[in-house]
Amino acid sequence: MQILQLAYDGIVIGALYALVGLGVVIVFRTTNVLNFAQGAIAATAAYTAATLIAENGLPYPVAVVVALVVGALTGVALGALLAYVLPRTTPLEKSVVTLGFSLTLGWANRMLFTDQPQVIPRVFNIQIHIGDAVIGGHGIFVIAVAAVALGATFWLLERTRLGLAMRSLSQDETTARMYGVSVGRVTIATWGIASALGALSGVLVGSFIQVDHSIMTTILIQSFAALVLGGFGSTGGAIAGGLLLGIASSFVAGFGSPAFKNTFVFAIILVVLIVRPYGLLGKPALVVAEGSGATHRAPALPIPNSWRRPRWLLGLLVGVAAIVALPWIPQPFPLVTFSVLLATAAVAVSLSLFMGYAGEFSLGHGALVTLGAYVAGIAARELTGISFPLVLLIATVGTALLGALLGWITLRLSGVYFAIATLALTFVVTEVALQVRDLTGGAIGTPVPPPVLFGVPLTSDLQVYYLVAGAFIILALGASALLRSRLGRYWVAIRDAPVAAAAMGVAVSRQKVVAFAVSSGIAGFGGALLGTVVTHVGPFDFGLLWSITLILAVIVGGSGSIPGAVFGAAFVVLVPVALSRTAGLADAIFGISLVIVFIIAPGGLPAIASRATEWLMARQAGRTRTAWGSTDAVD
Amino acid sequence: MLSIEGLTVAFGGLRAVDDFSLEIDRGIVLGLIGPNGAGKSTTINAITGFVRPTQGRISLAGKPLAGRSPQEILRAGLARTFQQAQLWAGMTVSQNLALPLEALGRSRASAHEVGEVAERLGIGDLLGLRPSALPFGRRRLVEIGRAIITKPAVVLLDEPGAGLTSAEKANLSRVMRDLAAADTSVLLVDHDMELVMNSCDQVVVLNAGRRLAAGLPKDIREDPAVIAAYLGTSQP
Structure with missing residues (x-):
């Protein structure tokens, strides 16, 4: 009878995955945006329902309807923000904005409601016993509600004019417009329906177990996995994938070890991607898609031989001098903060190169950093007196190999699959680190002993700062050389015009894998530095939130720019320190600044700098012309 | 030189290219024309490895190409x-030109060859610029x-x-004739009948x-079947 119990549990949880996943698919199919805020929207709805029932004494159905409306409106607000405030951003950038929205919404929920998990009272408390199996009334309620909601949505998408309009929009917005599709209305409807589905799942989860931001995020990630399983973009696949994954993980938890549930999910993703890359119900996409992949904002490679120019040398000298002189300049932060900053900047460089030049984005850099930090801790513990450069080398090569493997499996496919795989990696690394206690110290983590250089342990903050500074400068020079190498050119070729790159002899898939392996290796390098600076590493130190913060650092600094990576790292490291870690406020600030950066300066700091230069030059030109007696206005 | 025999490309039930054969000799310019949707792009994509032919043989100097990767x-x-x-x-003109050589592992002579090709095309003064700075x-x-x-x-x-522009087209025509004279065959797909003629x-x-x-x-210009296919619109 255990089988019956596990199957029943699996179907209930699978129905919840399907609800969340279908909402993600609806948005993705219409706008090509991967909505990472779906979990936060679900949590918002659940909090609303719980509060209305517990504090205002509203009956369950009324509270749920209000919660669904709140959830839908929250989603519509996000959709409107993307469509009307950020119309010129790419789908990838919009997906990043949903991450920021999720952070901000998490903070708003903490402020408006509570930071405690909430329980929503159950409607049906009956239990049916079949042998040993307990079939809960609420579970049946979940299945029934989900079936109705999924059926209605499926019908709406596949059989109505609105569904057709939504599909046409994802194909080609201009053509859809020409045929009379009201883009605004369809966008609003899309986000509303999708978010109502998410909200419904939040409310159901609230009665099933309990609900908060992180529980819904976990469910969101599981449902991403379900989407990969079922085939991204297919509504039927979202439902089938959700149920399959729910049942499969229920059996793994029942017969195997529940501690490795996420690892199991990750393994499923990878196997599906190898065997059937477009999911069980998905269809392969067209092979040839002409048209450029990159936006005009993508960074250009440095001009050949620019490092011989005085300006470049001067910039380098000023940068190095600033880093060397910093410990002797009076400023409000402790020196270790700047060691963290430079180590974070090293990781930011790794992601910045990948996002800027390879044109892909990763949510798994936190996991790679965690690995690098563990390598530093474990290597220094097990091999007493090991030279620090050797530690860095092991961390770099190890993470690069892991990146190569993950990239080889996922990078042949579109960026969505890759982003989801890297997201899953984050959870797997945490899970494995928790379980392999002998090596990692489990939940407590492991200390990272002081680094040893030329046989001397470096223990003072100043010594460690200069060690990290030296490593960062070497890395920055290496990255700069990389951009001037053949690899940099291959990546830009693939980013700017992948079809032409293939036609001109570039091995597109292989070079993408190389790009991710290089980026992973640098992330591991930075992770070893970070672990060494903090002197400790645990499984939760560099999780999803950290990865998102890193993306923010790259976007604020301007992707592809090495000095920008330092500025971006300074932003994300110094802001929380300056706010003395007021709970959640830094998250909210990060989330909002992500949106602001996209509004005012989509290229980050370099874009602001070049705009300022243009403005100054225009003013200069204006003055000159005025001096010549011209009355032309300069715009 | 390039020989295509019985090329068929089907997308589901639609045969975009249906039993098409073509032979291009060394050092000639061959025009491939046809109305919209005739299958010109699909033919090119099949020849260059972007679409897998459903049937047919493609070979270059006797070497089979069908089903190979674009790189091969x-x-x-x-x-x-x-x-x-x-x-x-994101790259300069010079880097754009040199990359195919690098990708094929022939970067040693690239500076020389980039200069040579740029001179031949009359773009020698543009090598340091990025494409966005160039006229169309x-x-x-x-x-x-x-x-x-x-x-x-x-x-x-x-x-x-x-x-x-018509001056640019005249130059393009000269470039193609030069290529053919230097023993590089050209397969030209274009709508512009004057350029093709x-x-x-x-002409195929x-x-x-x-x-x-x-x-x-x-002869093609006066072929009644061709005129009918084009509905006379392309008569210069």
Whole structure:
């Protein structure tokens, strides 16, 4: 009878995955945006329902309807923000904005409601016993509600004019417009329906177990996995994938070890991607898609031989001098903060190169950093007196190999699959680190002993700062050389015009894998530095939130720019320190600044700098012309 | 040189190219024309490895190409350009031109060859610029330069004349004749009848995936079947 119990549990949880996943698919199919805020929207709805029932004494159905409306409106607000405030951003950038929205919404929920998990009272408390199996009334309620909601949505998408309009929009917005599709209305409807589905799942989860931001995020990630399983973009696949994954993980938890549930999910993703890359119900996409992949904002490679120019040398000298002189300049932060900053900047460089030049984005850099930090801790513990450069080398090569493997499996496919795989990696690394206690110290983590250089342990903050500074400068020079190498050119070729790159002899898939392996290796390098600076590493130190913060650092600094990576790292490291870690406020600030950066300066700091230069030059030109007696206005 | 026999490409039930054969000799310019949807782009994509042929043989100097990757096909001596400009915006013209050599592992002589190709196309003064700084016609030339830098036996130009001024078209015509004179065959796909008639040694007409006519430009111009296929609109 255990089988019956596990199957029943699996179907209930699978129905919840399907609800969340279908909402993600609806948005993705219409706008090509991967909505990472779906979990936060679900949590918002659940909090609303719980509060209305517990504090205002509203009956369950009324509270749920209000919660669904709140959830839908929250989603519509996000959709409107993307469509009307950020119309010129790419789908990838919009997906990043949903991450920021999720952070901000998490903070708003903490402020408006509570930071405690909430329980929503159950409607049906009956239990049916079949042998040993307990079939809960609420579970049946979940299945029934989900079936109705999924059926209605499926019908709406596949059989109505609105569904057709939504599909046409994802194909080609201009053509859809020409045929009379009201883009605004369809966008609003899309986000509303999708978010109502998410909200419904939040409310159901609230009665099933309990609900908060992180529980819904976990469910969101599981449902991403379900989407990969079922085939991204297919509504039927979202439902089938959700149920399959729910049942499969229920059996793994029942017969195997529940501690490795996420690892199991990750393994499923990878196997599906190898065997059937477009999911069980998905269809392969067209092979040839002409048209450029990159936006005009993508960074250009440095001009050949620019490092011989005085300006470049001067910039380098000023940068190095600033880093060397910093410990002797009076400023409000402790020196270790700047060691963290430079180590974070090293990781930011790794992601910045990948996002800027390879044109892909990763949510798994936190996991790679965690690995690098563990390598530093474990290597220094097990091999007493090991030279620090050797530690860095092991961390770099190890993470690069892991990146190569993950990239080889996922990078042949579109960026969505890759982003989801890297997201899953984050959870797997945490899970494995928790379980392999002998090596990692489990939940407590492991200390990272002081680094040893030329046989001397470096223990003072100043010594460690200069060690990290030296490593960062070497890395920055290496990255700069990389951009001037053949690899940099291959990546830009693939980013700017992948079809032409293939036609001109570039091995597109292989070079993408190389790009991710290089980026992973640098992330591991930075992770070893970070672990060494903090002197400790645990499984939760560099999780999803950290990865998102890193993306923010790259976007604020301007992707592809090495000095920008330092500025971006300074932003994300110094802001929380300056706010003395007021709970959640830094998250909210990060989330909002992500949106602001996209509004005012989509290229980050370099874009602001070049705009300022243009403005100054225009003013200069204006003055000159005025001096010549011209009355032309300069715009 | 390049030989296509019985090429068929089916997308589901639609036969975009249906039992199409073509032979391009060394050192000639061959025009492939046809109304919209005739299967010209699919033919090019099949020849260059972007679409897998359903049936048929493609070979270059006796070497089979069907089913090979675009990279292998380039290495075998067949290069192409694209209908829509596909230059790499993040690189200079010089880097754009040199990359195919690098990708094929021939970067040693690249500086010399880049200079040579740029001179031939009259874009020698643009090497340090990025594509966004170039006028449209020059971008087309850079694309052609990128395709011929690996010294292919056959170069396939997909609507290179679209959007060019008449002076630029005359120059394009001269470039193609020069290529042919230097023993590089050109397969020209274009809508512009004047360009095709002025540049080509032979013309093949494709209609609904099938070969409608083939011959000298002046004969094609007067072929009633071709005129009917075009509804007379392309009569110069």
